[in-house]
Amino acid sequence: MSCENVIEIKGLVKRYGSKTVVNGLTMSVREGEIFGFLGPNGAGKTTTLRVLTTLTDFSEGTVSVGGHDVAREPKEAKAIIGLIQQQISLDKDLTVRENMMQHAIMHGIPAAERRERIERLSKFIGLGEYMGSMINSLSGGWKKRVAIVCALVHEPKILFLDEPTVGLDIQTRRLIWDLIRKLNRGGTTVFLTSHYIEEVEALCETVGIIDKGNLIAFGTPRELRERVGSSTVEYPGEDHKTVYRHFSSREEANRFASETRGAAVTIRDTSLEDCFVALTGKTVEGGA
Ligand SMILES: Nc1ncnc2c1ncn2[C@@H]1O[C@H](COP(=O)(O)OP(=O)(O)OP(=O)(O)O)[C@@H](O)[C@H]1O
Numbered sequence: 182m183s184c185e186n187v188i189e190i191k192g193l194v195k196r197y198g199s200k201t202v203v204n205g206l207t208m209s210v211r212e213g214e215i216f217g218f219l220g221p222n223g224a225g226k227t228t229t230l231r232v233l234t235t236l237t238d239f240s241e242g243t244v245s246v247g248g249h250d251v252a253r254e255p256k257e258a259k260a261i262i263g264l265i266q267q268q269i270s271l272d273k274d275l276t277v278r279e280n281m282m283q284h285a286i287m288h289g290i291p292a293a294e295r296r297e298r299i300e301r302l303s304k305f306i307g308l309g310e311y312m313g314s315m316i317n318s319l320s321g322g323w324k325k326r327v328a329i330v331c332a333l334v335h336e337p338k339i340l341f342l343d344e345p346t347v348g349l350d351i352q353t354r355r356l357i358w359d360l361i362r363k364l365n366r367g368g369t370t371v372f373l374t375s376h377y378i379e380e381v382e383a384l385c386e387t388v389g390i391i392d393k394g395n396l397i398a399f400g401t402p403r404e405l406r407e408r409v410g411s412s413t414v415e416y417p418g419e420d421h422k423t424v425y426r427h428f429s430s431r432e433e434a435n436r437f438a439s440e441t442r443g444a445a446v447t448i449r450d451t452s453l454e455d456c457f458v459a460l461t462g463k464t465v466e467g468g469a
Pocket residue numbers: 197202220221222223224225226227228229
């Protein structure tokens with residue numbers, strides 16, 4: 182594998198009819214890192230992830246995952262990746278354990294190992310008492326945990342998660358973060374999309390921001406902050422709208438704040454959320 186890039190995307194274009202939804206995307210993800218893909222609704226995150234996981238074809242470019250060209254070697258690529266999709270798909274007519282077994286069989290896990298792996302993963306994720314329950318009887322958060330075990334049962338080298346913690350309570354979210362960290366420490370590369378900036382801040386070493394199919398920023402959270410300006414001044418503007426100004430140093434921010442005659446001026450470090458808004462002109466939820 183060249184220069185430890187486990188994912189290489191070059192000039193990726195994906196069109197639906199005349200609509201271009203990924204527009205010449207070029208980026209790479211290094212082996213062993215947790216990469217966060219951010220962008221407003223409809224930016225092209227899921228589409229990119231579906232291309233990387235061989236679920237959809239693409240119009241132009243080259244994409245390689247774990248050294249396998251996804252167009253020419255989809256089977257080889259598929260064997261080393263795990264995927265947790267935005268919409269969970271589990272067999273509702275089976276129990277939790279049966280769903281996991283089905284995945285293990287599908288991935289060719291030897292019979293002797295299936296049960297041990299499933300029990301180990303389920304225990305870690307706290308599913309123990311639900312193993313015999315029907316999928317339909319579980320809430321969304323518990324279904325997500327089952328989907329995670331299913332995606333991990335073949336011990337993938339690269340794990341893709343599309344908005345892994347949407348709609349989950351705080352405890353479950355933290356548990357999933359811990360699981361992601363634990364897998365990553367064990368050598369798994371993680372590619373996740375998220376609308377939760379705090380999730381990306383908590384987990385990701387490298388971040389890509391996509392907007393309308395174009396990669397508009399790529400780097401460590403720190404590099405993104407420095408690009409926008411590492412100090413932020415926040416104050417009430419007209420019509421009660423909060424104004425955010427970014428500065429490259431705390432001194433500049435202090436100077437600006439002392440000149441601003443406002444009641445509530447706050448000076449603070451620039452957050453990743455500030456970067457997202459400054460670079461895309463949108464809030465994380467996609468509003469203007
Ligand atoms: N099967 C399809 N046919 C036509 N257009 C599609 C299809 N799938 C996605 N699109 C369009 O592609 C664009 C990108 O969608 P995508 O699902 O990749 O966005 P996203 O960044 O994941 O958004 P979200 O944050 O809402 O999940 C959208 O405009 C969407 O309407």
